[in-house]
Amino acid sequence: MELNFGKAINTLGPSLLGGVGIVLYITLSGFFCALAAALMIAMGRLSKNKVLSRILSVLIELIRGTPLLVQLFYIYYVIPTLLNGILSMAGYETNIQLKASTCGIIGFAVNYGCYMSEVIRSAILAVDSGQREAGLALGFSEAKVMLHFIIPPALRNSVPVFGNYLVMLIKDTSLLAMISVQELLLRTKTYASQTFLTVEAYTLLAVVYLLLSIPLSQMTGILERRLKRMP
Amino acid sequence: MLQIKNLSKCFEDLEVLKDVNLSVAKGEVVVIIGPSGSGKSTLLRCVNLLETPTGGEILYQGEDITHLGKKVTDYRKQVGMVFQRFNLFPLKNALENVMYAPVKLNKIPVKDAKEQAMDLLKKVGLENRAHAYPSALSGGQQQRVAIARALAMKPEILLFDEPTSALDPELVGDVLEVMKQLAKEGMTMIVVTHEMGFAKDVADRVIFMDGGFVIEEGAPQDIFKSPKNERTRTFLSRVL
Numbered sequence: 001m002e003l004n005f006g007k008a009i010n011t012l013g014p015s016l017l018g019g020v021g022i023v024l025y026i027t028l029s030g031f032f033c034a035l036a037a038a039l040m041i042a043m044g045r046l047s048k049n050k051v052l053s054r055i056l057s058v059l060i061e062l063i064r065g066t067p068l069l070v071q072l073f074y075i076y077y078v079i080p081t082l083l084n085g086i087l088s089m090a091g092y093e094t095n096i097q098l099k100a101s102t103c104g105i106i107g108f109a110v111n112y113g114c115y116m117s118e119v120i121r122s123a124i125l126a127v128d129s130g131q132r133e134a135g136l137a138l139g140f141s142e143a144k145v146m147l148h149f150i151i152p153p154a155l156r157n158s159v160p161v162f163g164n165y166l167v168m169l170i171k172d173t174s175l176l177a178m179i180s181v182q183e184l185l186l187r188t189k190t191y192a193s194q195t196f197l198t199v200e201a202y203t204l205l206a207v208v209y210l211l212l213s214i215p216l217s218q219m220t221g222i223l224e225r226r227l228k229r230m231p
Numbered sequence: 232m233l234q235i236k237n238l239s240k241c242f243e244d245l246e247v248l249k250d251v252n253l254s255v256a257k258g259e260v261v262v263i264i265g266p267s268g269s270g271k272s273t274l275l276r277c278v279n280l281l282e283t284p285t286g287g288e289i290l291y292q293g294e295d296i297t298h299l300g301k302k303v304t305d306y307r308k309q310v311g312m313v314f315q316r317f318n319l320f321p322l323k324n325a326l327e328n329v330m331y332a333p334v335k336l337n338k339i340p341v342k343d344a345k346e347q348a349m350d351l352l353k354k355v356g357l358e359n360r361a362h363a364y365p366s367a368l369s370g371g372q373q374q375r376v377a378i379a380r381a382l383a384m385k386p387e388i389l390l391f392d393e394p395t396s397a398l399d400p401e402l403v404g405d406v407l408e409v410m411k412q413l414a415k416e417g418m419t420m421i422v423v424t425h426e427m428g429f430a431k432d433v434a435d436r437v438i439f440m441d442g443g444f445v446i447e448e449g450a451p452q453d454i455f456k457s458p459k460n461e462r463t464r465t466f467l468s469r470v471l
Contacts, residue, residue: 134319137310139307139332139336144335230322
């Protein structure tokens, strides 16, 4: 068997570089949307409103009980179809379609948001109740106590876990190949089927993923150690 | 200044406070003593509404504060509290702990709040530890920062919930010294404590509680030298 990595690097390399931009864009947007969603879901779960809390726990069970890929398909294919169908019944003929990358970001926001909300929720519950009482006794309202004294340490304690989720998210962007996002896997697959450089192409792909995820894990580790040294 | 009338508090089936009546005048130092589980801390926590009373009234400057709704935050600004376990904010240093509430709640300019916080830290003998984080402070130092933090809101009354119970014996003195100084300056204080020496020396009035009731109250010399109630006598004979 003859391997031609030189050719693969020269021809697939630039295409993968373009894909890296898309992967980073979707990863970062997805992650920060997930973080915002996670905070809101966690607050909702902890609220005194039993109905809201119950609805959110059902949502979390739905998301945790189904594969991410199925959720992405659902957002990309099913939701637009349903919307068009409902609107047509109401007398509006529409052709709603979502951009594949947008579906990816939404999918990650919801899926990772649900998982991360449980991390934040338990971190909030782990903050010493004395902090809440001290804040209240000084004259802060419940909401301000949450904002000033509970959420900051809770988020800080969640950083190591968030780092892991970020690395997982980068790798999960490969699922978006299935809904036609021009990310790394789809570009590699297309290239391999055209050139038959299967070994070279997929090896290169794996190396690119490693080059993306290893520095991120390292950075998470450094951040974690720094936070440990802080008060 | 503060009047507590027929106050009761239940936790589900457990009645912790039963028909408590108490009044505190401006500048008075009231010390509450009694065995564990007698309701002392719950009474104190009801005064700043960390616990919601089940029945009765708490009048602050003539106004019942048990149904304040959202205005409870304005009331709490006037009633400082020092906790048994200090409850300092661990991500903020001593100075930030003291100046945080005045800056965020009273919108005092940072520069002024910092000056005031340094003065308060000086008052509690910790100006040289202003930039230390709670984790780097001893229990006694943390408690003194907590007192400075409560004072920073310029409260009318200061509540102390067993402020020295979590401290090593050799650290208790510094905290009590700060409290004595505050009493001398005319601060109105309600102190729940097991420090009988402090009660004798500093209190204007001592309250003995047991089983959720106020059993006896009076001047420290009366309570300690000639308690009228049998339960007070038994308790004091055990702790003195």
